[in-house]
Amino acid sequence: MALRFTEEEYAQFIRQRKQGRITTSDLSPAEPPPPPPKRNKYGNRRVEIDGMKFDSQHEADVYFGTLLPAWKRGAFKLLARQVSFDLPGGIRYIADFVTVGADGHVCVMDAKSAATRKIREYINKKKQMKACWGLEIQEV
Numbered sequence: 001m002a003l004r005f006t007e008e009e010y011a012q013f014i015r016q017r018k019q020g021r022i023t024t025s026d027l028s029p030a031e032p033p034p035p036p037p038k039r040n041k042y043g044n045r046r047v048e049i050d051g052m053k054f055d056s057q058h059e060a061d062v063y064f065g066t067l068l069p070a071w072k073r074g075a076f077k078l079l080a081r082q083v084s085f086d087l088p089g090g091i092r093y094i095a096d097f098v099t100v101g102a103d104g105h106v107c108v109m110d111a112k113s114a115a116t117r118k119i120r121e122y123i124n125k126k127k128q129m130k131a132c133w134g135l136e137i138q139e140v
Helices: 007-018 057-073 120-133
Strands: 047-049 052-054 076-087 091-101 106-110 137-139
Touching: 047 057, 052 057, 057 076, 057 091, 076 120, 091 120, 120 137
Parallel strands: 106 137
Antiparallel strands: 047 052, 076 091, 091 106
């Protein structure tokens, strides 16, 4: 690393060094600042609310704003988060929410934005869920 001084700055530096106000440890380069956190591909940010971690603010809003109040009112018997489904070929689909109604009807929900609904991998998993499990994924 090269230091660049004007003549006046250099003269002032030499005076300070002779007076003992600057040591060689002061000349070592400072630690570079840490790089800014990497932005997620679709702009989501992970959040933690009441000790529960969510992959996006949208997912947390769906849970606390829609599903949890409906569950407390008794709209369905079971509300589960991050439920894993095994699909053919060693593929695993993790649903954001699964509810079981009073009549036993299972509803699989995923908090998706318009951009993430178009991902080919998600579309294929959605088709496999319908074919293998007979469950339609509801996008919220």
